Amino acid sequence: QSVLTQPPSVSAAPGQKVTISCSGSSSNIGNNYVSWYQQLPGTVPKLLIYKNNNRPSGIPDRFSGSKSGTSATLGITGLQTGDEADYYCGTWDSSLSAGVFGGGTKLTVL
Amino acid sequence: EVQLVESGGGLVQPGGSLRLSCAVSGFTFSSYNMNWVRQAPGKGLEWVSYISSSSGTIYYADSVKGRFTISRDNAKNSLYLQMNSLRDEDTAVYYCAREWAAPSNFDYWGQGTLVTVSS
Numbered sequence: 001q002s003v004l005t006q007p008p009s010v011s012a013a014p015g016q017k018v019t020i021s022c023s024g025s026s027s028n029i030g031n032n033y034v035s036w037y038q039q040l041p042g043t044v045p046k047l048l049i050y051k052n053n054n055r056p057s058g059i060p061d062r063f064s065g066s067k068s069g070t071s072a073t074l075g076i077t078g079l080q081t082g083d084e085a086d087y088y089c090g091t092w093d094s095s096l097s098a099g100v101f102g103g104g105t106k107l108t109v110l
Numbered sequence: 111e112v113q114l115v116e117s118g119g120g121l122v123q124p125g126g127s128l129r130l131s132c133a134v135s136g137f138t139f140s141s142y143n144m145n146w147v148r149q150a151p152g153k154g155l156e157w158v159s160y161i162s163s164s165s166g167t168i169y170y171a172d173s174v175k176g177r178f179t180i181s182r183d184n185a186k187n188s189l190y191l192q193m194n195s196l197r198d199e200d201t202a203v204y205y206c207a208r209e210w211a212a213p214s215n216f217d218y219w220g221q222g223t224l225v226t227v228s229s
Contacts, residue, residue: 002154033212037155044205044219045147045155051212088155092213097169099145099157099214 003028004089006102012079013110020074020105022089028100032092034072036065039086039104048087049074079109112136112218114206119223126196126227132189132206132220140164140184143209145216146191148202148225157214158204159191174200196227 005023012018022034036049047056049065052072064075072089089102118130130146146158159180160169168180179192189206203224207216 033215035212035215037216039155044221045216046219047215047217050210050215050217054211056217086154090155090157090214090216096172098171099147099160099169101155101157104154 002103003093003096003100004091004102006087006089006105008103009106009108011108011110014079014081016079017075017077018079018107019076020087020089020107022072022074022102024070024072024091024100026070027095028070028091028093029067029072030070031094034065034067035090036063036072036074037088037090038083039088041085045088076107081109083107084109112208114208114218114220116204116206116220116223119204119225121226121228122196123229124197124227127192127194128196128225130191130193130204130206130223130225132191134187134189134206134208137208139182139187144182144189145207145209145214146180146189147205147207147216147219148200149205149222150199150202153202156202160209160214161189193225196225198227201225201227 033051037045039045052067053065161180177195181190203222206220208218210217
């Protein structure tokens with residue numbers, strides 16, 4: 001059971017937009033920055049979003065992040081088949097003194 | 111170019127020990143906090159442990175507390191994870207990850223090393 005809650009799967013057609021939610025509590029998302037990672041099949045996780053809504057260099061602006069209260073959302077526009085991957089949210093939990101991740105969301109581009 | 115290269119994984123019996131290493135290059139290792147993250151086969155990411163740049167602050171996941179020990183040698187640009195009393199549920203790919211910009215934000219990851227605990 002993950003501390004952060006994500007939907008197991010989402011799907012959308014190429015060119016469409018999808019959002020992935022990440023729900024937590026005041027001890028994690030509510031008072032810490034959220035990160036998002038993309039893990040393509042058979043590869044290492046890659047940082048997509050940091051500090052809630054910032055993209056590292058090289059990440060296209062099709063990817064966006066937002067946070068409100070104890071929830072965060074990853075948005076992906078202009079979906080491509082190459083976006084099919086597992087997506088994870090992560091943050092620090094101040095009560096646990098531990099890093100925490102969501103269980104991951106599998107994105108299917110139909 | 112930033113590189114993190116893990117080693118030390120392998121097959122070990124329940125109750126056994128392993129020491130993982132992560133050799134880094136391409137950045138000033140002593141300036142960064144480091145973490146270990148693992149991923150069981152077919153499962154999600156699980157944070158394992160954190161060590162500050164000076165080794166002054168260390169944290170562990172409850173699942174490994176008392177069994178695993180994180181350490182680093184800034185002179186050797188290396189991060190370590192000593193794993194004792196290994197259990198079946200410790201079977202996973204173990205990644206070292208650099209923390210940047212915010213707590214538990216990992217901008218660079220190693221390729222991972224597989225630890226299999228089985229009799």
